[in-house]
Each structure stands twice: as C-alpha cells, then as structure tokens.
Amino acid sequence: MFKLLVIEDDESLFHEIKERLTQWSYEVYGIQDFEKVIEEFSEVKPDLVIIDIQLPKYDGFHWCRMIRAHSNVPIIFLSSRDHPTDMVMSMQLGADDYIQKPFNFDVLIAKVQATLRRVYNYNNDQIHLKTWAGATVDYEKNTISNDAGTIELTKNETYILKALIEHKNKIVSREELIHQLWEDERFISDNTLTVNVNRLRKRLVEIGLGQNIETKVGQGYIAKEGAST
The missing domain is CATH 3.40.50.2300 (Response regulator)
Incomplete structure (x- = not known):
C-alpha cells in the first residue's frame, strides 16, 4: 500500500x-x-x-x-x-x-x-546502468557520473534522460515524451515539459554535458552521444 x-x-x-x-x-x-x-x-x-x-x-x-x-x-x-x-x-x-x-x-x-x-x-528494468556520452547513468540511484563528478537527478529528470538516451542521436517528439512521462497527455501542459527539460539540461551543465541535450525546434529533443566540446 x-x-x-x-x-x-x-x-x-x-x-x-x-x-x-x-x-x-x-x-x-x-x-x-x-x-x-x-x-x-x-x-x-x-x-x-x-x-x-x-x-x-x-x-x-x-x-x-x-x-x-x-x-x-x-x-x-x-x-x-x-x-x-x-x-x-x-x-x-x-x-x-x-x-x-x-x-x-x-x-x-x-x-x-x-x-x-x-x-x-x-526501476524494475533489468538494466539499471547505461553509458552515454562518456558518462554512466544509474536509473536506480537517479545519478549520472563522469570524470567531472556525479550529480543527483529527480525522478522526472532521470526518466526524461532515460527516454532520450534510449533513442540517442534520434529526435524524440515532445508528444512522445509527454505520453511516456505522464502517460496521458490530456493531464499535462506543454509548458511543464519545457520546464523539466530545461532543468535537466542545467543539471547536466555541471558535468559538462549540457550541450548533449539538444532542442529541435518544432520537432522535439535529441540526446547526442558524442561528448561535448
């Protein structure tokens, strides 16, 4: 319960x-x-x-x-x-x-x-660790780590990152993210998704990966695999 x-x-x-x-x-x-x-x-x-x-x-x-x-x-x-x-x-x-x-x-x-x-x-997924852009993402602990350090993410931030990484280097539409994250797009605003993605990107800046989440205007978001330069 x-x-x-x-x-x-x-x-x-x-x-x-x-x-x-x-x-x-x-x-x-x-x-x-x-x-x-x-x-x-x-x-x-x-x-x-x-x-x-x-x-x-x-x-x-x-x-x-x-x-x-x-x-x-x-x-x-x-x-x-x-x-x-x-x-x-x-x-x-x-x-x-x-x-x-x-x-x-x-x-x-x-x-x-x-x-x-x-x-x-x-979190019941069999694979809890994922390597992306030179960093290790732990879906159970809600963390992402690389040589620059480790940052803790909220559940939403982890889930958004997970959804993007699963389709790395491919555009994930805003509609698909909303559906996956909130399960029914009727119950969430487009603005709320923007806030969550922007917050995730700001956290990733702390370990040099802020540029790896790219916005594709009018299409969605993409998690780039190559390390930021």
Missing part, C-alpha cells in the same frame, strides 16, 4: 481528498502542525506528497525546497492561484506535477496513479 502525505490546511478539502484516495487503497496522512512539516514528513516516510502552495507560516514552495534537500519523493502541487509563474516555480523546485484548483477528483486520482507507476515501476 502506497503512503501519501497531503499537506493541505483546508480541513474539508483534505478530508475529501483523503476519502477519495482511500477508496483506491492508498494510506493517506495529513499535517498536524504546519510549523513541523518536515518532522511529520520524516515520520510518515510517504511514497508521494500532495502539497498546497498557500499554507500557514510558510508556503508550499518553502516546504518543497526542504523536502527536496534530502528526498526525491514525487511531489504534486495544488494551487488556487492561476499565475503561470507558480507552475514554473514548482517545476523548477523539483515538483512532478501541478493541479489547478478547483479540480476534478478523477484528474487528481489519475495524476497520482500515473506518477506512482512512473516513479516506482520503471
């Missing part, structure tokens, strides 16, 4: 989310003290976090940073705010998805299910 932590201060909404998700056999926890979110997160050890942006004391962005400081657990943001920068900010902080309030509970459940399948099932 997957454990979900819902960081939501609206009690009526939290209880409705809990009731809906419990019907799908998820074990759902809430927050008792919004000044001790990290302590409660560490105690629950959830498999997925659903977090509102507007919270007492500190906002959801703050707690996302705190969680990402020591965990790659998948995070889905909820927000009643409709400013595009909120979605961009959440993705830059390492969130896996973003849901605008008010939302349809069927959409929430579909996103939770797709995220859990993506994060916890693809």
Whole structure:
C-alpha cells in the first residue's frame, strides 16, 4: 500500500481528498502542525506528497525546497492561484506535477496513479546502468557520473534522460515524451515539459554535458552521444 502525505490546511478539502484516495487503497496522512512539516514528513516516510502552495507560516514552495534537500519523493502541487509563474516555480523546485484548483477528483486520482507507476515501476528494468556520452547513468540511484563528478537527478529528470538516451542521436517528439512521462497527455501542459527539460539540461551543465541535450525546434529533443566540446 502506497503512503501519501497531503499537506493541505483546508480541513474539508483534505478530508475529501483523503476519502477519495482511500477508496483506491492508498494510506493517506495529513499535517498536524504546519510549523513541523518536515518532522511529520520524516515520520510518515510517504511514497508521494500532495502539497498546497498557500499554507500557514510558510508556503508550499518553502516546504518543497526542504523536502527536496534530502528526498526525491514525487511531489504534486495544488494551487488556487492561476499565475503561470507558480507552475514554473514548482517545476523548477523539483515538483512532478501541478493541479489547478478547483479540480476534478478523477484528474487528481489519475495524476497520482500515473506518477506512482512512473516513479516506482520503471526501476524494475533489468538494466539499471547505461553509458552515454562518456558518462554512466544509474536509473536506480537517479545519478549520472563522469570524470567531472556525479550529480543527483529527480525522478522526472532521470526518466526524461532515460527516454532520450534510449533513442540517442534520434529526435524524440515532445508528444512522445509527454505520453511516456505522464502517460496521458490530456493531464499535462506543454509548458511543464519545457520546464523539466530545461532543468535537466542545467543539471547536466555541471558535468559538462549540457550541450548533449539538444532542442529541435518544432520537432522535439535529441540526446547526442558524442561528448561535448
């Protein structure tokens, strides 16, 4: 049974989310003290976090940073705010998805299910290590290493890199990436994919591989095999 932590201060909404998700056999926890979110997160050890942006004391962005400081657990943001920068900010902080309030509970459940399948099932592949552009990618540990060092990736970043490497030196369309990563393109925006790929490229710059993920305007992305020069 997957454990979900819902960081939501609206009690009526939290209880409705809990009731809906419990019907799908998820074990759902809430927050008792919004000044001790990290302590409660560490105690629950959830498999997925659903977090509102507007919270007492500190906002959801703050707690996302705190969680990402020591965990790659998948995070889905909820927000009643409709400013595009909120979605961009959440993705830059390492969130896996973003849901605008008010939302349809069927959409929430579909996103939770797709995220859990993506994060916890693809690691069952028999081959966990892959060599690419002079670096070693570890799909289990979510890391990529070369002579310049080792960097840790989020689950989404690893999955995007994996999808591109499997078709290295060939263009992977944006539509195909969206379908593979989120399983149903109706539930994700084109902008969210852009944010995730840009974040991955920035991480790869740290070990000299930023130029190996190339954007093909109007077509998609390509993972080049040759080392960057």
